[in-house]
Amino acid sequence: MKQYTWGIIGPGKIANKFALALPLAGNAILKAVASRDITRAKTFADTHGGAQTYDSYKKLAADPSIDAVYIATPHSYHAEYGLLCLRHGKAVLCEKPMALNGAQVSEMIAASRLHHAFLMEAMWTCFLPLMQRITDMIDAGKIGKIKYIRADFGFLAPFQPTSRLFDLRLGGGSLLDIGIYPLFLCLHLLGRPDNIRAAGYLAPTGSDESCNALLTYNDGRSAVITSTLACQTSLTAEIAGTEGAIRIPSPWYKNDRFAYLRAGQPEETIVLEPMVNGFEYEIREVTRCLEAGLIESPSMSHAFSLTMSRTMDEIRRQIGVRYAVD
């Protein structure tokens, strides 16, 4: 199998974790790193065994020796740099959220199709053994018909108006940063909701410090999702069905075990293979898709990312969070 060469745009916190995962994924090597500051690019490349360095994202996008680019900038630049790379025919693995709103995600999908370049949102939880096993069990009817899901993601982030978590210009807010995980779980297992009711609390910058949303379905299913930057929450998830339930302990979005419950039966703990890094699974998915000549992953499709983004648009509309691009 071909070795896929990767470039990284935005060598910050999460890019470091991604670079550590690349050698674990197989058939993936770090080839180039681009930073707005060449010293940061060189330091990052040195830390990860060496790579070509660029002082501009544009130069990396134009490098013909790069197959795939991981975009790890703050959210508000995902669309701009994603489009830049797609127009150069690069495969793009874009950090979550794919972009700030549904309109931007649509534009990225159109570019992926036009340039026949792979595009996937880096929703890594989707590819973990945990999600694979839970999805298989649900498909096999192990908990009957799902009626209710609840999931939360909250931590205490000291308020800093210029941090990417709070600054609207960087896509600040709990929903796009961490609420997207509970939302992913619900949409993955239940599909697009028929109704959305959301309430939140805004930070002085206008971004959502916390966000709660109730997703309901006309056939009686429902889901409750919570995200907050104001306190540590339990980081747990439960999926309740007519024949049983699955409860994922903290941290639910990256756990390697979960509880399986059925009426009248002792609770069963299902333990999966331990993760080394966690990002290796999504990188393998990109490789698998590129080998198959696909421009989207069947597991994290363009349509799914668009549904997530449009659902977040509606939640933000209800709680009053507006980005300049809305």
Ligand SMILES: NC(=O)c1ccc[n+]([C@@H]2O[C@H](COP(=O)([O-])OP(=O)(O)OC[C@H]3O[C@@H](n4cnc5c(N)ncnc54)[C@H](OP(=O)(O)O)[C@@H]3O)[C@@H](O)[C@H]2O)c1
């Ligand atoms: N999958 C996950 O588990 C996970 C976890 C955390 C974050 N994320 C996602 O990854 C993305 C980056 O998060 P992060 O925590 O790694 O961010 P970060 O460290 O604050 O920033 C990442 C890099 O973006 C570049 N950048 C470009 N324009 C920038 C600007 N105007 N302001 C600040 N930085 C800018 C910077 O690199 P240079 O200046 O060197 O070019 C910076 O180092 C976010 O979209 C987030 O949602 C994912």
